[in-house]
Amino acid sequence: MSKTYKELLAEQRELNARIDAAMQAERAQAISTIRELMEQFGITASDLAAKRGPRTRGPLSVKYRDPKTGATWSGRGREPRWIAGKDRRAFAI
Known part of the structure; x- marks a missing residue:
């Protein structure tokens, strides 16, 4: 028996919510790891910024x-x- 369109949309919404929750949890963990490494090695936000000098020709x-x-x-x-x-x-x- 195949599912109806409405049932599939409901499953999609539920799956999207689970994906968002997993991404947020992993993102929080990544930020925590990054902060720990920055503190450990004395890295500042300006160290991470792309350093672009003047473009000389x-x-x-x-x-x-x-x-x-x-x-x-x-x-x-x-x-x-x-x-x-x-x-x-x-x-x-």
């Missing part, structure tokens, strides 16, 4: 030069007026 290589003024452009960002709308191959270095 080297200088961009020059790809285009204006023959009249000597102005250069790397090809990134907004086009300078001296190259805008023109064939870039004529200015390539």
Whole structure:
């Protein structure tokens, strides 16, 4: 005999409640273990934070030069007026 839709939904709710309770219990145990280890080794919350330094990039290589003024452009960002709308191959270095 197969179960009805309502019976299956009731089982699902009960199972979800049991899953949530088990997860909460295991989570509490994990937090307790983490706190003990942090105290034992003198670890602080700031030690756990990802340390990100400033993102540094080297200088961009020059790809285009204006023959009249000597102005250069790397090809990134907004086009300078001296190259805008023109064939870039004529200015390539």
